[in-house]
Amino acid sequence: MxxxxxxxxxxxxxxxxxxLVVSCDSEGKANIITLGWNMPTSSVPPTVxxxxxxxxxxxxxxxxxxxxxxxxxxxEMLDEVMYCGTHSGRDVxxxxxxxxxxxxxxxxxxxxxxxxxxxxxxxxxxxxxxGDHTIFVGEILAAYVSDEERRVLFNxxxxxxxxxxx
Amino acid sequence: MxxxxxxxxxxxxxxxxxxLVVSCDSEGKANIITLGWNMPTSSVPPTVxxxxxxxxxxxxxxxxxxxxxxxxxxxEMLDEVMYCGTHSGRDVxxxxxxxxxxxxxxxxxxxxxxxxxxxxxxxxxxxxxxGDHTIFVGEILAAYVSDEERRVLFNxxxxxxxxxxx
Numbered sequence: 045m046x047x048x049x050x051x052x053x054x055x056x057x058x059x060x061x062x063x064l065v066v067s068c069d070s071e072g073k074a075n076i077i078t079l080g081w082n083m084p085t086s087s088v089p090p091t092v093x094x095x096x097x098x099x100x101x102x103x104x105x106x107x108x109x110x111x112x113x114x115x116x117x118x119x120e121m122l123d124e125v126m127y128c129g130t131h132s133g134r135d136v137x138x139x140x141x142x143x144x145x146x147x148x149x150x151x152x153x154x155x156x157x158x159x160x161x162x163x164x165x166x167x168x169x170x171x172x173x174x175g176d177h178t179i180f181v182g183e184i185l186a187a188y189v190s191d192e193e194r195r196v197l198f199n200x201x202x203x204x205x206x207x208x209x210x
Numbered sequence: 211m212x213x214x215x216x217x218x219x220x221x222x223x224x225x226x227x228x229x230l231v232v233s234c235d236s237e238g239k240a241n242i243i244t245l246g247w248n249m250p251t252s253s254v255p256p257t258v259x260x261x262x263x264x265x266x267x268x269x270x271x272x273x274x275x276x277x278x279x280x281x282x283x284x285x286e287m288l289d290e291v292m293y294c295g296t297h298s299g300r301d302v303x304x305x306x307x308x309x310x311x312x313x314x315x316x317x318x319x320x321x322x323x324x325x326x327x328x329x330x331x332x333x334x335x336x337x338x339x340x341g342d343h344t345i346f347v348g349e350i351l352a353a354y355v356s357d358e359e360r361r362v363l364f365n366x367x368x369x370x371x372x373x374x375x376x
Contacts, residue, residue, distance in 0.1 A: 052353070177252045189218065
């Protein structure tokens with residue numbers, strides 16, 4: 045084996061599950077961020093961990109609201125996923141610009157996304173600064189899957205995306 | 211969409227990167243655990259987060275030593291990955307039983323695994339209890355990739371594993 049810069053080693057991390065995280069401000073205005081860094085992190089209670097950059101608009105929204113919705117997008121949502129990953133909610137209304145459909149959640153204020161394959165309503169039960177990101181740990185209060193068969197979007201690296209099952 | 215048990219929603223999380231984490235006790239005896247829950251969690255400094263079950267032997271070792279080695283196994287290591295995921299280091303010496311080759315690390319006491327595609331030496335800079343698991347956040351002190359081309363093992367769900375690139 046040979047020593048390499050950390051970034052070069054991370055090039056072997058793919059496929060990576062790319063998710064959307066929905067949050068909202070105190071007036072109920074929703075925002076969507078695209079995240080690559082996420083994992084389950086407890087079975088009992090069921091929790092999920094997401095890493096959010098300190099500079100992101102969603103970092104403040106998620107911190108302040110203490111809740112979020114985690115969505116697994118379908119491969120058909122690639123354009124919307126790219127849009128949400130390259131624009132800031134400070135400047136644009138991402139639901140309006142992408143045309144994604146908000147659906148009222150049962151336990152939290154941020155909406156679900158009708159087009160997603162999976163939606164999870166999450167309440168934050170812990171957070172931990174890790175450097176230039178914060179890990180938010182959300183307890184999963186409710187989970188939903190799409191009625192139709194849809195393939196989940198994965199990042200294969202080098203700007204390639206595919207839906208699983210392939 | 212329809213509401214489902216959380217476990218059913220998680221069935222759409224695959225492919226999942228399955229990693230090996232090497233730790234060692236105060237006498238230097240190394241152990242290997244198989245983990246599915248892991249993610250990058252900061253770029254500056256470079257850190258990685260792993261979720262380890264409270265009951266695992268490795269949970270104690272990692273907590274006490276404050277360091278670990280994270281490995282991406284190749285698809286050829288499937289038998290060893292399964293062995294490490296179904297036996298406890300309390301009962302067996304996993305390096306001996308699997309035949310995997312330990313290689314001295316530069317910055318930490320747990321060894322690298324010669325057969326892996328990626329090895330990362332990590333020092334713990336934070337930890338957070340999330341329920342029945344703990345997130346350990348490790349700063350990546352050094353990273354290595356294999357000299358030969360090897361495909362990284364991924365869990366596709368339903369007891370299927372494949373190497374990427376497919």
